[in-house]
Amino acid sequence: MRGGHATPSSDPKATVSGPAAVVVGGGISGLIAARELAQGGLTVTVLEASNAWGGCVGSHTVAGLRLDSGAESFATRSTAVPDLARELGLGDRIVAPHPGGAWVQLPDGPQELPKTGVLGIPANPWDPEVRRSLGLAGAIRASLDRWLPASVGTSSDVTSVSSLVRTRMGKRVLERLVSPVVGGVHSADPALLDVDMVAPGLRRGIRAHGSLAAAVGAQRRAAAGSSVGGPSGPAKAGSAVAGLKGGMNTLVDALVADLRQRGVALLNGQHADEVVKTQEGWRVTAAKTTYDAGRLVVALDGPGAVGLLEKSLPELSGLRPAAGPLVSLVTMVVDLPQLDGRPRGTGILVAPQTPGIKAKALTHATAKWDWLADEAGPGTHVLRLSYGRREDAGGGADLVLDDESLLAAALEDASALLTVPVSRTDMVDWDVVRWAGALPFAAVGHKQRVEQVRQVCAAVDGLTVVGGWLAGNGLAAVVADTRAQLAAG
Incomplete structure (x- = not known):
């Protein structure tokens, strides 16, 4: 077959020529890359090994409700996601979460999560909510950050989140505020994570503003200025995000529809087995079919791309890079009017040292998103609990529980965290979704590795590599970086 788009062939010698660009990987970064290429006038084919588009921006149906099975919000620190949503006709669907705020479960009990800006780090250690979490001694220690030289924590080439926070603000900020947030968002111990990857610009902000608290405050103000509805003063913790009415999965639907309208060939079940650099460009072999293209985009996880x-x-x-941790999400739809009062706001993060709780986070989705509460109806609630946390830099073996064991843990954890008994008799429906390696593991030194990867790839004509393992965790980072890389390529 010559010209147009390719279709798989059972002939192992079949060669398909014609597409000017091939994108390997149909996750969110691959779909965005395909759109950028198509807008540039190229003929594009996307090869995706699975039968679903969007990667970790997925969906599933539980109790008749179409819910996000992966990412359910985006950070408002930039306009990257809102800009894309508006281009795809979803601008009127951008919504802010309910202003109830989030909580944190500490070893000595639950606390409202303070109004913090970055990774749980407080912009003001003397804020009443922060002081309540830290205690007087913890707030005094955290405030010493103001008097430390700006070089403390910023002079080394690399540093972990843990090292930076402990050095500048002390152990109590680390354990009671930062560890729960980092564990909930990145599924890892903050001692393992490169602060420059998971909080870009934070160390630079310390040098510019003189302290970690001031750097956090500056980032928070910048995020407030670009958030849904614009600046509105200090927001509740957990509200520096936004979502889409109907779920973030609607972004994938819109992207796929946009790509089909542009004539992009979207091929599922096509695992790329081999990539070879040729004199003319690139040759990709998938499902016994080869695709020749002048432009190649690899949008896989780190280990897969390498x-x-x-x-x-x-x-x-x-x-x-090391593979990301296995994260298991247990979604339960329950008939439980006692939860109408949002006992723990929009959800609760769990400090790693908290005894008796296996989950690292619980999202009370119907308390967080008003549109979902309307769809579910009075007394019906959607709870999502997250399990899995990377505790060692080597990756180790992920602890895997079967679905029934996860459900039992989720019922027990939800009851403890929400202070309302949640039992099987309350259950309308439930589901377990597992994401293996979906969260990039940004270990200390990862930023330097990313720079090296990009230098190697930039030296080769027609190649672009994108994805969360290079951009950093979160939709805002992935969307912005993918578009930037394609524009530069």
């Missing part, structure tokens, strides 16, 4: 490219680019072999 594994696919290292034959053509041996320099990448030593830059393979």
